[in-house]
Amino acid sequence: MMTRPPVRVAVIGTGFMARMHAQAWRTAHRFFDLPGEPVLQLLAGRDADRTRRAAEALGFAESTTRWEEAVSRPDIDLVDICTPGDLHEPVAVAALEAGKHVLCEKPLANDVAAADRMADAADRAAARGVVAMCGFSYRRTPALALARRLIQAGRIGRVRHVRAQYLQDWLSDPEAPFTWRLDRRQAGSGTLGDIGAHSIDTAQWLLGDHITDVSARLRTFVESRPALSEQVGLGGRAGAGATRMPVTVDDAVAITAEFDGGALGVFEATRLATGHRNSNRIEVNGEDGSIAFDFRAMNELEFYDAHDPAGEQGFRRIQANEPEHPYAGAWWPPGHGLGYEHLFTHQAADLIRAVGGAGTASPSFADAARVQRVLAAVEHSAHHDSVRTRVHTDQGEQ
Numbered sequence: 591m592m593t594r595p596p597v598r599v600a601v602i603g604t605g606f607m608a609r610m611h612a613q614a615w616r617t618a619h620r621f622f623d624l625p626g627e628p629v630l631q632l633l634a635g636r637d638a639d640r641t642r643r644a645a646e647a648l649g650f651a652e653s654t655t656r657w658e659e660a661v662s663r664p665d666i667d668l669v670d671i672c673t674p675g676d677l678h679e680p681v682a683v684a685a686l687e688a689g690k691h692v693l694c695e696k697p698l699a700n701d702v703a704a705a706d707r708m709a710d711a712a713d714r715a716a717a718r719g720v721v722a723m724c725g726f727s728y729r730r731t732p733a734l735a736l737a738r739r740l741i742q743a744g745r746i747g748r749v750r751h752v753r754a755q756y757l758q759d760w761l762s763d764p765e766a767p768f769t770w771r772l773d774r775r776q777a778g779s780g781t782l783g784d785i786g787a788h789s790i791d792t793a794q795w796l797l798g799d800h801i802t803d804v805s806a807r808l809r810t811f812v813e814s815r816p817a818l819s820e821q822v823g824l825g826g827r828a829g830a831g832a833t834r835m836p837v838t839v840d841d842a843v844a845i846t847a848e849f850d851g852g853a854l855g856v857f858e859a860t861r862l863a864t865g866h867r868n869s870n871r872i873e874v875n876g877e878d879g880s881i882a883f884d885f886r887a888m889n890e891l892e893f894y895d896a897h898d899p900a901g902e903q904g905f906r907r908i909q910a911n912e913p914e915h916p917y918a919g920a921w922w923p924p925g926h927g928l929g930y931e932h933l934f935t936h937q938a939a940d941l942i943r944a945v946g947g948a949g950t951a952s953p954s955f956a957d958a959a960r961v962q963r964v965l966a967a968v969e970h971s972a973h974h975d976s977v978r979t980r981v982h983t984d985q986g987e988q
């Protein structure tokens with residue numbers, strides 16, 4: 591029997607992220623003590639059959655082909671947006687105006703103007719007790735949350751360097767099929783917004799500082815790709831003669847960045863780094879020490895303390911699975927490890943806490959709009975031969 595008030599969730603989208611979020615909503619209240627219990631009420635997708643089958647498999651009570659239903663139905667409490675970027679703004683703004691709490695996948699929007707409108711809608715809704723959060727999921731990795739705790743406690747001192755690389759290889763093959771992630775109209779940008787945005791958010795969050803200036807280069811290595819068809823599924827290969835679709839976004843990005851706290855950052859992201867399935871790395875060097883993280887060893891944080899005794903110095907590898915570590919105490923005994931899906935369960939738990947009035951939803955839409963400004967500055971710089979570009983902080987600029 592349910593003892594906590596239900597939080598009835600509608601997930602919009604049926605892809606990888608929708609499946610991931612569904613498992614998080616199913617799990618969060620079973621491992622964390624939450625003020626509400628998520629209920630998988632409604633799944634919305636484009637194709638009726640596919641959506642109905644996905645709803646059954648994932649445990650939703652109902653399915654629909656109209657996202658508007660999620661917004662207009664009085665029995666939906668929270669709308670979770672897992673669609674391509676071009677739908678984020680219409681769904682989020684309508685949901686917030688209808689008084690629904692919103693979780694929106696990253697990047698928040700396809701451009702700064704849309705991100706600002708979403709942040710404004712979230713502000714107006716907050717005045718009525720409605721919560722909005724953007725899904726920069728890596729913030730919920732215990733090892734990275736520990737890194738933030740150490741940095742914010744001053745354990746590595748004033749930060750000088752941030753070095754981040756987010757490397758994938760699922761687009762290395764020029765015959766890998768076209769997806770919405772390669773269409774500027776649907777995705778806003780390519781690697782930059784899809785995975786570079788994670789590194790930018792992680793860096794700003796770890797330091798508690800903002801990027802003020804960037805200089806960047808973008809590159810598209812493969813200009814067209816075979817259209818996805820019955821014959822060519824994702825991860826498949828097209829035969830000769832397949833229709834080709836133009837790639838209208840970047841494949842790779844390289845950025846140098848300055849932070850308002852004085853640090854210098856170097857960021858690289860690509861989906862064509864052969865051999866790297868999902869290497870999300872970040873290193874931060876301060877006056878008194880360093881931290882280093884690589885998602886391939888997501889349960890570990892490397893920490894160097896420059897104040898260790900001479901002769902004993904070196905990076906130590908902390909298994910961030912002890913009860914003292916963020917989120918970890920809710921799970922398995924130390925050393926047994928967590929996986930990618932746990933980030934989303936932690937995200938769902940934090941959001942339900944915020945909905946129940948215990949804690950704030952972070953990153954807010956305003957935080958995510960700030961990331962969007964960095965993405966816009968990167969694109970501006972790259973289109974002007976890497977000119978140093980200021981990240982505007984006022985709404986309405988850039």
Ligand code: SOE
Pocket residue numbers: 606758784785868
């Ligand atoms: C695809 O590149 C993707 O699924 C991203 O969209 C996610 O944000 C990242 O966590 C994993 O890779």
